[in-house]
Amino acid sequence: MYVLGLQGSPRAKGNTNFLLDGMLHYLKEKGADTEKIQARRLRVEPCIGCGYCEEKGICVFADDDMAARIYTMLRRADAVILAGPVYFYNFPAHIKAVIDRTQALWSRKYRLDLEDPGRPWRKGLLLSVGATRGKNLFDGMKLTARYFFDAVGADYADSIVYHRIEAPGDLTHHPGVAEDIQSCAANLDSLLGRKKILFACRENACRSQMAAGFARYLAGGRIDALSAGSTPAPAVNPVMQEAMAEKGLDMAHLSPRSIDDVLSGIRPDMIVTMGCGEQCPYIAGVSYADWDLPDPAGQSMDVMRQVRDEIEHRVRQLMDNQDGSGSPLKENS
Ligand SMILES: Cc1cc2nc3c(=O)[nH]c(=O)nc-3n(C[C@H](O)[C@H](O)[C@H](O)COP(=O)(O)O)c2cc1C
Structure with a gap:
C-alpha cells in the first residue's frame, strides 16, 4: 500500500508536520510504503482557471512539480493524507495551489467522463490544527478536503483535527494523539491486508x-x-x-x-x-x-x-x- 502524505504547513517542523509524521510512521510500521511531500518546497504554478484542462484533460502548465511528479504520485496512491493548519479558515497558500491544480483530475472525471482505475478503493484522510476554539474552525478545511478527495479519486474516510494548537511544539504535549492516529489509520486496514x-x-x-x-x-x-x-x-x-x-x-x-x-x-x-x-x-x-x-x-x-x-x-x-x-x-x- 502506497500512502502519500501532503504536508501543507509552511512550518516544516510545526504541528501539522508532527501529526503527519506520527501517522506516516504508524502506517510504515504496519507495512505501508509511505512518502511525504512538503508543499512549501514544491514549485507549483497556481491555477489560472483558463479551462484548458476541461478541453484537453491536462493542465496548461507542463513544467512545474505538479506536472513532473505530483499528479503521478496522486494517481499511484492507495491513500492520500492531506495535512494542513487553518489559515483564515482554509489551507495555506502553497498546499492550496496544489489542491487547485487537481482541477485537471476533476476535469478528466467530470468533463471527459474518464474513470481513474484507483477510484473504487483509494482513501483520503484529513489532518488539521488551528489556534482558536470556535466550533466552525474546521468547516472550511473539511469542505475543501471533500472536494479535493473527490477530484483525486479518493473516498474521504476520516479526519483528525485539534483546536487551540498554535505555537510549534503545542501538539507534542496534547493528550491522545497516538490513540487518535491509531483509530484514524484503522480506515486503511483493509487496504494493508x-x-x-x-x-x-x-x-x-x-x-x-x-x-x-x-x-x-x-x-x-x-x-x-x-x-x-x-x-x-x-x-x-x-x-x-x-x-x-x-x-x-x-x-x-x-x-x-x-x-x-x-x-x-x-x-x-x-x-x-x-x-x-x-x-x-x-x-x-x-x-x-x-x-x-x-x-x-x-x-x-x-x-x-x-x-x-x-x-x-x-x-x-x-x-x-x-x-x-x-x-x-x-x-x-
Ligand atoms: C497566516 C495565518 C493565518 C491563520 N489563521 C488562523 C485561523 O483562521 N484560525 C485559527 O484558529 N488559527 C489560525 N492560524 C494559526 C495556525 O492555524 C496555528 O498556529 C497552527 O498551529 C499552525 O500549525 P503549524 O505549526 O503546523 O504551522 C493562522 C496562522 C497564520 C500564520
Whole structure:
C-alpha cells in the first residue's frame, strides 16, 4: 500500500508536520510504503482557471512539480493524507495551489467522463490544527478536503483535527494523539491486508500497465495490483492510454517503473510476466504465471485493442481465481 502524505504547513517542523509524521510512521510500521511531500518546497504554478484542462484533460502548465511528479504520485496512491493548519479558515497558500491544480483530475472525471482505475478503493484522510476554539474552525478545511478527495479519486474516510494548537511544539504535549492516529489509520486496514500481484513486462508502458489498470479497477479493494518493467520506457504509451480511454479507464499521469524499484519496497504474492523473459527475477515462495502476449508498442490501434481485450479477459479470470470462490468478479464498492 502506497500512502502519500501532503504536508501543507509552511512550518516544516510545526504541528501539522508532527501529526503527519506520527501517522506516516504508524502506517510504515504496519507495512505501508509511505512518502511525504512538503508543499512549501514544491514549485507549483497556481491555477489560472483558463479551462484548458476541461478541453484537453491536462493542465496548461507542463513544467512545474505538479506536472513532473505530483499528479503521478496522486494517481499511484492507495491513500492520500492531506495535512494542513487553518489559515483564515482554509489551507495555506502553497498546499492550496496544489489542491487547485487537481482541477485537471476533476476535469478528466467530470468533463471527459474518464474513470481513474484507483477510484473504487483509494482513501483520503484529513489532518488539521488551528489556534482558536470556535466550533466552525474546521468547516472550511473539511469542505475543501471533500472536494479535493473527490477530484483525486479518493473516498474521504476520516479526519483528525485539534483546536487551540498554535505555537510549534503545542501538539507534542496534547493528550491522545497516538490513540487518535491509531483509530484514524484503522480506515486503511483493509487496504494493508490485500494480496499483492505484480504485473511485469519489458517497458511497463503498455501490457503490464493495462493489466494493473484492469486489476485495480475490478478488484483493487482486495488486490494490490502493481506493474513494472525490466527496461522501463520514459513514459507510458499514448496509444495504450487511448485504448484504455475507450473502455472508460483513465491511464494518464502514470509513469513506468523498474522491477527493481517496485521490488525494493514490497514482496509480491504473485508475479505475472508478459514478455520480460529471463530478466524477470525469481523469488522463492512467490507464485508465477506467464502470459504469452505480443508487444503492441509501435503497432496499430487495432493491435493495441486486441491485446487490451485479451488482457482484460485474463485479468478477469485471474481475479475470479483469486476470489477463491469461483464466483463472478464483483466490482469494488
Ligand atoms: C497566516 C495565518 C493565518 C491563520 N489563521 C488562523 C485561523 O483562521 N484560525 C485559527 O484558529 N488559527 C489560525 N492560524 C494559526 C495556525 O492555524 C496555528 O498556529 C497552527 O498551529 C499552525 O500549525 P503549524 O505549526 O503546523 O504551522 C493562522 C496562522 C497564520 C500564520
